[in-house]
Amino acid sequence: NEILIETRNLKVYFQKGGLFSKKSFVKAVDDVTIQIRKGEILGLVGESGSGKTTLGRTTIGLQAPTSGQVIYYDSKGTPHEITPKKINKDIRRKLQMVYQDPFSSIDPYMKVYDALRQPLYYAGVKDPAEATEIIHKAFDEVGLPYDLLSNFVFQLSGGQRQRVAIARALMLNPEYLVADEPVTMLDASLKGLIVDDLRKINAERGISILFITHELPIAKVISHRIAIMYLGKIVEIGPTKKVIENPLHPYTQALLQAYPRLDPSLRDKMIKVNVRELELVVPKSGCRFHPRCPFVMDRCRAEEPALKEVEPGHFVACYLY
Ligand code: SF4
Numbered sequence: 406n407e408i409l410i411e412t413r414n415l416k417v418y419f420q421k422g423g424l425f426s427k428k429s430f431v432k433a434v435d436d437v438t439i440q441i442r443k444g445e446i447l448g449l450v451g452e453s454g455s456g457k458t459t460l461g462r463t464t465i466g467l468q469a470p471t472s473g474q475v476i477y478y479d480s481k482g483t484p485h486e487i488t489p490k491k492i493n494k495d496i497r498r499k500l501q502m503v504y505q506d507p508f509s510s511i512d513p514y515m516k517v518y519d520a521l522r523q524p525l526y527y528a529g530v531k532d533p534a535e536a537t538e539i540i541h542k543a544f545d546e547v548g549l550p551y552d553l554l555s556n557f558v559f560q561l562s563g564g565q566r567q568r569v570a571i572a573r574a575l576m577l578n579p580e581y582l583v584a585d586e587p588v589t590m591l592d593a594s595l596k597g598l599i600v601d602d603l604r605k606i607n608a609e610r611g612i613s614i615l616f617i618t619h620e621l622p623i624a625k626v627i628s629h630r631i632a633i634m635y636l637g638k639i640v641e642i643g644p645t646k647k648v649i650e651n652p653l654h655p656y657t658q659a660l661l662q663a664y665p666r667l668d669p670s671l672r673d674k675m676i677k678v679n680v681r682e683l684e685l686v687v688p689k690s691g692c693r694f695h696p697r698c699p700f701v702m703d704r705c706r707a708e709e710p711a712l713k714e715v716e717p718g719h720f721v722a723c724y725l726y
Contacts, residue, residue: 406442408441444613448623449618451634504585505586511559511565543576575606636693641720
């Protein structure tokens with residue numbers, strides 16, 4: 406269980422407000438220390454606004470930390486600090502991202518081949534024959550036919566777009582992939598196929614994946630471990646089976662309750678918190694979940710709980726434990 410990427414007391418704050426209004430900070434990521442291990446899929450689950458995308462982007466050097474560090478360990482175990490300025494070209498290639506809507510920033514009238522050729526060119530693959538070979542290999546891995554390469558980007562279906570995006574990330578031979586809500590915009594049957602692709606890539610190539618989603622049931626099928634994020638903090642993390650079968654944090658319990666198709670024996674264990682009603686506002690002190698928590702105690706309003714290991718590998722930040 407070697408570590409590939411580690412965050413140490415990572416904080417990413419954004420300023421909001423401006424000249425004529427009071428300035429304040431959005432604490433998108435607030436003191437997060439986590440490890441992504443070599444060859445694992447870590448599901449990062451939380452509602453929108455919980456900071457999961459910012460955390461993902463910061464782990465690959467697309468976003469600068471306000472404080473704290475992101476460390477990447479190379480094959481010899483040597484640590485390298487990752488920031489947008491410090492990351493070198495070779496490491497940048499190894500850390501890739503797949504977005505929810507991968508082609509929103511690409512000219513829809515571009516040929517698929519060119520959309521793939523470009524990043525290879527910038528990564529130093531100038532020979533067209535070599536580029537084509539790499540693109541074909543990546544297409545084989547995600548099960549796409551080569552004819553698609555001569556289509557325009559706008560002609561791709563949702564599922565094809567996401568597969569092309571995964572192929573594009575794979576071409577650069579990454580060690581780590583941040584998949585940010587990659588199946589959110591797809592219908593149920595396609596979700597399963599993309600999840601299978603990612604699982605296969607993880608198993609065959611040993612690529613570590615940070616799988617970001619707001620859907621706990623999807624994280625459950627794909628991840629080896631699950632981390633639950635709430636308002637910039639990791640509130641629970643552990644092996645998938647333990648987090649799903651024995652959710653400890655009241656917020657995790659609330660997330661599970663929000664999915665009615667879940668196993669009834671699990672549902673019984675759950676408490677009634679309507680996740681949709683949760684206000685995404687960080688309280689001034691104490692546990693971030695306390696305004697909504699049915700188990701709130703005096704201590705919860707005063708001090709913020711730290712992550713604590715409750716059973717082997719299963720951590721929770723809550724005073725109930
Ligand atoms: Fe609820 Fe207190 Fe646990 Fe926070 S620390 S989740 S308020 S019981």
